[in-house]
Amino acid sequence: SYVLTQPPSVSVAPGQTARITCGGNNIGSKSVHWYQQKPGQAPVLVVYDDSDRPSGIPERFSGSNSGNTATLTISRVEAGDEADYYCQVWDSSSDQGVFGGGTKLTVL
Amino acid sequence: QVQLQESGPGLVKPSQTLSLTCTVSGGSISSGSYYWSWIRQPAGKGLEWIGRIYTSGSTNYNPSLKSRVTISVDTSKNQFSLKLSSVTAADTAVYYCARLQADRFDPWGQGTLVTVSS
Numbered sequence: 001s002y003v004l005t006q007p008p009s010v011s012v013a014p015g016q017t018a019r020i021t022c023g024g025n026n027i028g029s030k031s032v033h034w035y036q037q038k039p040g041q042a043p044v045l046v047v048y049d050d051s052d053r054p055s056g057i058p059e060r061f062s063g064s065n066s067g068n069t070a071t072l073t074i075s076r077v078e079a080g081d082e083a084d085y086y087c088q089v090w091d092s093s094s095d096q097g098v099f100g101g102g103t104k105l106t107v108l
Numbered sequence: 109q110v111q112l113q114e115s116g117p118g119l120v121k122p123s124q125t126l127s128l129t130c131t132v133s134g135g136s137i138s139s140g141s142y143y144w145s146w147i148r149q150p151a152g153k154g155l156e157w158i159g160r161i162y163t164s165g166s167t168n169y170n171p172s173l174k175s176r177v178t179i180s181v182d183t184s185k186n187q188f189s190l191k192l193s194s195v196t197a198a199d200t201a202v203y204y205c206a207r208l209q210a211d212r213f214d215p216w217g218q219g220t221l222v223t224v225s226s
Contacts, residue, residue, distance in 0.1 A: 001171070033212040035155075042204055042216040043155065054214065086155055090211030095168045097145065097157035097213070 002091040004100035011106040018074040020103045022087030025068060030089045032070040034063060037084045037102075046085075047072060074105070082107045110135040112205050112217035120199075120224050126192040130205030130217060137186045138163045143208035146179060146190045148201040149219075156201075160208050161188055195224045 005023040012018040022032060032050050035043035046057050050065040060075045074081055087100040116128035130144070137144065146158040159169035161179045169177045173192070181188040192199060200223050206213040 031211060035213075042219050043213070044216070045212060045214040048212045048214070049210075088155075088212070094171070096170055097147075097160070097208075097211075099155040099157065102154045 001094055001096070002089065002098050004087055004089065004098055006085075006087060006100040006103045008101070009104045009106065011108055012074075012077050013108045014077055014079060016077055018077050018081070018105055020072045020074075020085050020087075020105065022070040022072070022100050023068055024070075024089065027068055027070050027089065028066045030065075032063065032065050033088045034061075034072045035086045035088065036081075037086065038082075043086060077105075077107055079107050081105060110207060110215060112207065112215060114203060114205050114217045114220040116220060116222070118221055118223060120195055120222060121226050122196055122224055123194055126190070126195050126199060126222055126224070128190045128203055128205075128220065128222070129187050130189070132186045132188075132207075136183075137181065137188065138183050144181065144188045145206050145208045145213060147204045147206060147213065147216075148199075149204070150198075150201040158190065158192075158203075197224050200224045 034047040036046045037043040046061045047063040051063040062073045064071050084102045086102045091098050111133045113131045120126045143160040145160040159179045161167045161181050176193045178191040202219040202221050204219045206216040
């Protein structure tokens with residue numbers, strides 16, 4: 001089955017830029033979606049189809065996808081961005097949803 | 109906007125069947141070309157996709173759970189349900205329902221904790 005690999009943790013100072021990667025075999029050929037999950041809450045979609053934002057998500061959240069790596073970029077990081085972030089694709093070959101292992105973003 | 113709410117027992121005995129229902133409000137479960145999904149998350153761990161159902165009744169399941177999972181839909185009640193049989197402690201998790209829009213999950217229910225213990 002398809003595997004997505006994320007770093008367990010990323011740390012960034014407030015006001016700086018955080019980049020969270022999601023690796024997968026030829027992931028650039030798939031649509032990648034990103035979710036933010038704060039403690040005790042359900043995940044929330046923050047980026048879909050590699051780089052689109054749902055309504056209500058700040059422009060500070062952006063995404064890219066090429067080759068074997070997709071990236072979620074959070075600009076001008078705020079304390080409120082501290083959360084777990086998950087990437088997700090649909091594996092059409094096996095017709096199943098696949099999540100990365102998640103990355104804990106810590107705002108220093 | 110569409111909202112989802114999980115319901116069901118919070119405690120299930122080992123070897124028994126876990127049963128949960130997701131109620132959709134703010135829209136008809138039959139409108140649009142959406143699938144409806146179940147996802148779970150053990151404490152401190154990542155997200156695991158369980159399966160999906162279309163309002164026609166067509167389903168797909170995670171191969172690792174397929175032998176134990178049944179997802180069904182009741183369009184008259186605007187609900188879909190999850191049954192997971194022969195549960196063990198490894199099935200203890202927060203269970204989420206979500207709408208599958210194209211191939212992304214949005215929105216999600218708030219989640220419900222199910223503990224497997226005697």
